[in-house]
Amino acid sequence: MSYFGNISKAFSTIATGMKITFRHFKNARKPDGIFTTQYPHKAVPLPKFSRQQLHNRIEDCIGCMKCANACPVSCIYIETVKAPAGTLSDTSNGQKRRLYLTRYDIDMAKCMFCALCTYPCPTECITINSDFNFIKFERKDLLYKFSDYSPEQVEQIKQEAKLREQQEAAEKIAKAKAAAEAKLKAETEAKAKAEVPQVEAKTEEVKAEQKPETKE
Amino acid sequence: MEHKIETDFMIINMGPQHPSTHGVLRLELKTDGEIVMACRPFLGYLHRCFEKHCESLDYLKIIPFTDRMDYLASMNNNWAFCIAIEKLMGIKVSEKCEYLRVIVGELNRIASHIIAFGTFGLDIGAFTPFLLAFIQREKIFDLLEEASGARMLYNYIWVGGVARDVDGDWLKKTKKFCQEFKPALDEVDELLSLNKIFVERTANVGVVTKEMAISYGFTGPNLRGSGVNWDLRKNEPYSLYTKFDFNIPVGAGEQGQVGDCWDRYIIRIRECRESIKIIEQALEGISLEGDIYETVPKNFNKMPKGEVYARSETPRGEMGIYVVSEGGKAPVPYRVKVRSPAFCSLSILEEICKGVMISDVIAILGSVDIVLGEVDR
Amino acid sequence: MDNILVWTMISILVMVGLVSVVGIISIYLERKVSAFMQDRLGPMEVGFGSLANAIIGKKTFKEGRIGLAQSLADGLKLLQKEDIVPKGADVFLFKLAPMIVFGGTFAAFAALPLAEYFVPADINIGLFYILAISSFGVTGILMAGWASNNKWGLLGALRSTAQMVSYEIPIGVSLISIVMICGTLSLKEMVLAQSGWFWNWHLFGAISHNGAIGIVLLPVMFINFLIYFTCSLAETNRAPFDIPEAESELVAGYHTEYTGMRFAIFFLAEYGAIFVGNAIAVTLFLGGWNSGIPMLDEANIPGIAPLIFITKVFVLIFVVMWVRWTLPRLRVDQLMNLCWKYLIPFTLFTFFYVTIYKVFLT
Ligand code: SF4
Ligand code: SF4
Numbered sequence: 001m002s003y004f005g006n007i008s009k010a011f012s013t014i015a016t017g018m019k020i021t022f023r024h025f026k027n028a029r030k031p032d033g034i035f036t037t038q039y040p041h042k043a044v045p046l047p048k049f050s051r052q053q054l055h056n057r058i059e060d061c062i063g064c065m066k067c068a069n070a071c072p073v074s075c076i077y078i079e080t081v082k083a084p085a086g087t088l089s090d091t092s093n094g095q096k097r098r099l100y101l102t103r104y105d106i107d108m109a110k111c112m113f114c115a116l117c118t119y120p121c122p123t124e125c126i127t128i129n130s131d132f133n134f135i136k137f138e139r140k141d142l143l144y145k146f147s148d149y150s151p152e153q154v155e156q157i158k159q160e161a162k163l164r165e166q167q168e169a170a171e172k173i174a175k176a177k178a179a180a181e182a183k184l185k186a187e188t189e190a191k192a193k194a195e196v197p198q199v200e201a202k203t204e205e206v207k208a209e210q211k212p213e214t215k216e
Numbered sequence: 217m218e219h220k221i222e223t224d225f226m227i228i229n230m231g232p233q234h235p236s237t238h239g240v241l242r243l244e245l246k247t248d249g250e251i252v253m254a255c256r257p258f259l260g261y262l263h264r265c266f267e268k269h270c271e272s273l274d275y276l277k278i279i280p281f282t283d284r285m286d287y288l289a290s291m292n293n294n295w296a297f298c299i300a301i302e303k304l305m306g307i308k309v310s311e312k313c314e315y316l317r318v319i320v321g322e323l324n325r326i327a328s329h330i331i332a333f334g335t336f337g338l339d340i341g342a343f344t345p346f347l348l349a350f351i352q353r354e355k356i357f358d359l360l361e362e363a364s365g366a367r368m369l370y371n372y373i374w375v376g377g378v379a380r381d382v383d384g385d386w387l388k389k390t391k392k393f394c395q396e397f398k399p400a401l402d403e404v405d406e407l408l409s410l411n412k413i414f415v416e417r418t419a420n421v422g423v424v425t426k427e428m429a430i431s432y433g434f435t436g437p438n439l440r441g442s443g444v445n446w447d448l449r450k451n452e453p454y455s456l457y458t459k460f461d462f463n464i465p466v467g468a469g470e471q472g473q474v475g476d477c478w479d480r481y482i483i484r485i486r487e488c489r490e491s492i493k494i495i496e497q498a499l500e501g502i503s504l505e506g507d508i509y510e511t512v513p514k515n516f517n518k519m520p521k522g523e524v525y526a527r528s529e530t531p532r533g534e535m536g537i538y539v540v541s542e543g544g545k546a547p548v549p550y551r552v553k554v555r556s557p558a559f560c561s562l563s564i565l566e567e568i569c570k571g572v573m574i575s576d577v578i579a580i581l582g583s584v585d586i587v588l589g590e591v592d593r
Numbered sequence: 594m595d596n597i598l599v600w601t602m603i604s605i606l607v608m609v610g611l612v613s614v615v616g617i618i619s620i621y622l623e624r625k626v627s628a629f630m631q632d633r634l635g636p637m638e639v640g641f642g643s644l645a646n647a648i649i650g651k652k653t654f655k656e657g658r659i660g661l662a663q664s665l666a667d668g669l670k671l672l673q674k675e676d677i678v679p680k681g682a683d684v685f686l687f688k689l690a691p692m693i694v695f696g697g698t699f700a701a702f703a704a705l706p707l708a709e710y711f712v713p714a715d716i717n718i719g720l721f722y723i724l725a726i727s728s729f730g731v732t733g734i735l736m737a738g739w740a741s742n743n744k745w746g747l748l749g750a751l752r753s754t755a756q757m758v759s760y761e762i763p764i765g766v767s768l769i770s771i772v773m774i775c776g777t778l779s780l781k782e783m784v785l786a787q788s789g790w791f792w793n794w795h796l797f798g799a800i801s802h803n804g805a806i807g808i809v810l811l812p813v814m815f816i817n818f819l820i821y822f823t824c825s826l827a828e829t830n831r832a833p834f835d836i837p838e839a840e841s842e843l844v845a846g847y848h849t850e851y852t853g854m855r856f857a858i859f860f861l862a863e864y865g866a867i868f869v870g871n872a873i874a875v876t877l878f879l880g881g882w883n884s885g886i887p888m889l890d891e892a893n894i895p896g897i898a899p900l901i902f903i904t905k906v907f908v909l910i911f912v913v914m915w916v917r918w919t920l921p922r923l924r925v926d927q928l929m930n931l932c933w934k935y936l937i938p939f940t941l942f943t944f945f946y947v948t949i950y951k952v953f954l955t
Contacts, residue, residue, distance in 0.1 A: 007935065008526065009412050010412040010413075013410050013411045013412045014411070014412065014413075014919070014920065016407075016410075016411075017404060017407050017411055017919045018915060018919050019409075019919065020403060020407045020919075021344055021407070021630045021915060021918055021919045022630075022915065024344075024348070024629065024630050024631065024632060025261075025629045025915070027629045028628075028629035028630075028631075028632070033632065034352070034629075034633065034634055035351045035632040035633070036632070036633050036634050038634065038638075039635055040893065044358075046361075047361055047362040047365075049362075049380065050361060050365050050366075051365035051366045066243065070277070071277075072273055072274075072275075072277035072278075072280055072281065074938055076244075076401060078720075110285075111371070112280055112369070112370045113363060113366060114279075114280035114283075114369075115371065115379075116371070128365070135294065143453075188284045196901070222720055226744060226900050228744050228745075228748075234844060235844060247749075250748070250752075250925050250926075337921065339921070339923025340921040341832060341833065341835070341921040342919075342920065342921040342922075343627070343631070343918055344627075344630055344631050344918050344919060347631035347632070347633070348631065348632065351632060406921070408921070409921065412923060413833055413921045413922070413923055413927075414921045415922070416923070416924070416927055417921060417922075417924055417927075548653070561917060573924060573925060574748070574842055574843075575836075575922075575924045575925065575928065576924070578842050
């Protein structure tokens with residue numbers, strides 16, 4: 001390119017550019033001349049579905065662990081304790097709840113907002129909503145606890161469950177014992193009734209004694 | 217008496233914290249004053265074991281991880297991975313989903329190219345085009361957010377379908393955006409592309425010849441900038457790309473030599489125009505009837521044993537996904553390997569940054585448009 | 594006599610305030626101008642009221658709505674920052690450098706003719722003095738780059754020196770034309786020579802000196818003005834010639850390692866230098882404190898002369914910003930090319946043109 005061609009090209013292209021920037025400068029006074037908004041005073045509305053924060057309606061959660069299994073980063077922590085039938089109300093879409101949720105934590109610091117956990121939920125109780133305002137100063141505050149039991153309650157529930165378990169186990173053993181005893185009784189009765197075939201009855205007695213052991 | 221002044225080369229570390237290394241890349245420059253004698257890129261600062269992670273994740277769970285590779289074009293990454301898995305499982309995706317994929321993929325391509333030429337301008341020193349282009353990028357993000365729920369890491373394209381349906385309103389908004397985008401792009405184009413200073417800075421700088429580009433494995437806009445007409449959307453069409461009418465811009469050395477920074481830059485601007493064309497055609501063609509989850513597999517228990525390699529055209533070039541599946545009950549891949557286009561583009565730095573000036577290194581780095589998330593994975 | 598003394602005292606005081614005020618105002622303007630050109634809002638929150646509220650810790654004053662006090666608040670913030678001296682730095686030079694840069698600019702302010710009786714230091718070699726003292730700043734920049742023990746800083750300083758030394762030449766030569774026409778180096782007399790209608794300004798030739806024939810100088814004076822303006826951009830390290838602090842290349846150039854108040858001083862000095870550079874342009878080419886309409890000048894409204902002068906300077910500063918937010922940056926060798934291959938030949942041409950005019954036509 002020639003010497004003067006260079007100069008004229010430089011002038012003309014610079015002028016074009018300056019015209020454009022000046023147009024923007026001038027348009028800044030017009031209502032749509034400015035693109036940005038002053039955020040805390042005026043926020044751009046978010047779309048209906050915006051993946052910002054997870055929420056769990058705990059009264060609907062059946063503790064099925066499907067969400068925890070779907071999470072790629074394993075940031076949902078669930079602990080459940082079996083509840084006696086009928087103590088917990090049904091979920092809003094009519095599913096039975098059989099588990100106390102002693103722990104339902106979501107670590108939002110680990111979460112990557114993929115929303116994969118919300119799809120498999122059978123009761124649609126875990127949702128991702130558009131509330132993005134959850135700045136915390138400490139990392140531990142980002143561990144969201146959804147379980148509605150206080151630590152003491154959890155302790156209590158666990159203890160009760162343990163008790164119940166023991167009870168159940170005891171009941172089971174008792175049942176088994178009772179069953180065995182009943183059997184024994186029946187047998188002895190039968191033995192008493194028919195005293196003649198003694199050898200057979202003896203072997204049956206051994207069997208009955210062995211039964212509870214094998215069960216356990 | 218003769219005095220001899222001893223001179224020495226100066227080693228400068230450009231990065232990992234540097235305004236224009238586009239992430240955490242470290243360039244070790246051996247300089248003689250302003251002249252760069254050698255340039256060695258050091259990678260790995262953003263290595264997050266993506267491929268290794270995948271070996272313990274369900275196929276559906278891998279998709280949010282692919283978002284984080286090339287975080288500027290997450291849709292295209294999702295898509296590339298899904299194409300591979302669909303190929304392996306033999307899924308035929310419904311037409312509606314394909315249309316949606318094309319629309320969001322091309323929207324994301326535009327957003328990514330905006331970053332590419334915007335930050336390129338920024339590297340050269342022009343602030344305003346960058347921010348003016350970013351306004352359009354924001355609008356794209358608004359659209360993509362409405363469709364997928366997130367602004368950058370979408371997790372939108374799923375194996376066999378897409379994650380969420382869109383409504384007619386969204387299509388209308390997209391159409392409106394297409395109309396608004398064209399004059400805005402023209403403005404940026406006018407402001408920057410032919411500016412004398414910009415041309416001086418970029419033309420004849422960092423020339424990558426056709427042969428070099430091919431031997432270094434350049435793909436995408438970088439390859440086309442070197443004058444090779446190669447685009448998977450045309451040469452090996454996947455999805456619905458056979459249906460659309462669009463051109464492949466190829467660098468011609470209008471301001472200098474073929475394959476200089478200016479060529480690579482202008483290719484991206486022109487590709488944005490082509491993408492808009494594709495989107496407009498797709499908006500014409502799409503029908504909102506149909507279930508998007510129709511072909512989405514419920515679980516991956518029926519994953520066949522075998523391996524697959526699928527490639528697709530992301531904004532940075534050809535992304536290849538290689539997956540080995542063991543099949544069986546545990547539906548996790550045995551191995552995932554990604555062929556990253558930006559990694560190949562980066563490898564050329566060592567060759568073309570010899571004997572240029574420090575400012576040129578910045579220009580070259582900006583023009584090959586790397587994303588460190590994808591380079592390191 | 595008394596009158597002049599009082600005015601001189603006042604003008605010195607005004608100058609002291611002016612340097613920092615000019616810096617703060619320019620920074621605010623820069624932000625707003627750049628924001629508007631990029632469809633942004635710029636600073637909006639920190640008005641004087643909000644700043645005062647923050648300082649006294651109570652909500653007493655009305656909050657500002659256009660962010661007028663933003664740069665002041667930033668200055669206050671920088672004041673409180675830790676003053677870091679990097680390891681291995683040459684501490685003495687490191688600390689001296691910002692003072693030299695600022696000192697150069699401040700000293701240049703002293704000779705600016707704001708109004709007829711408003712010249713703090715009315716010396717008869719004013720132009721020469723300003724040119725000399727404002728190039729003094731480059732020493733400070735070189736010091737800063739060298740002393741901070743940082744490779745980016747060093748590169749920035751070297752670039753800056755090369756640039757400033759080269760661009761001194763076209764500046765000098767282009768201004769000599771004016772000196773030849775006026776036959777004086779005193780800034781005050783140059784402005785006085787341009788009083789009256791605006792076509793008396795040197796931008797439009799030498800009409801006030803030689804009558805209508807002076808119009809033949811119009812084209813060369815335009816060229817001179819453009820060249821001077823371009824060079825003053827380069828002298829003050831402004832885009833598109835901001836390669837010494839090219840932030841996308843050299844991180845921040847020579848002041849990479851500076852923090853807190855020292856950084857703020859560099860910043861202020863930069864804007865001060867821009868003011869000085871454009872003030873010379875106004876003084877020499879655009880009629881200084883003259884409004885261009887004799888009626889207005891003769892009305893003798895107190896304080897209007899400096900106001901006119903400052904307005905003119907800020908209009909030019911606006912152009913400087915406008916250029917900055919439009920254009921990309923040149924490369925080092927292109928910068929030198931521009932200087933030696935384009936600017937210097939043109940200034941030499943105008944120089945000879947004016948010489949011939951002076952010898953044969955007057
Ligand atoms: S949003 Fe994703 S990462 Fe977060 S808890 Fe749900 S599945 Fe896990
Ligand atoms: S999937 Fe739903 S119901 Fe099951 S544990 Fe998770 S939140 Fe509760």
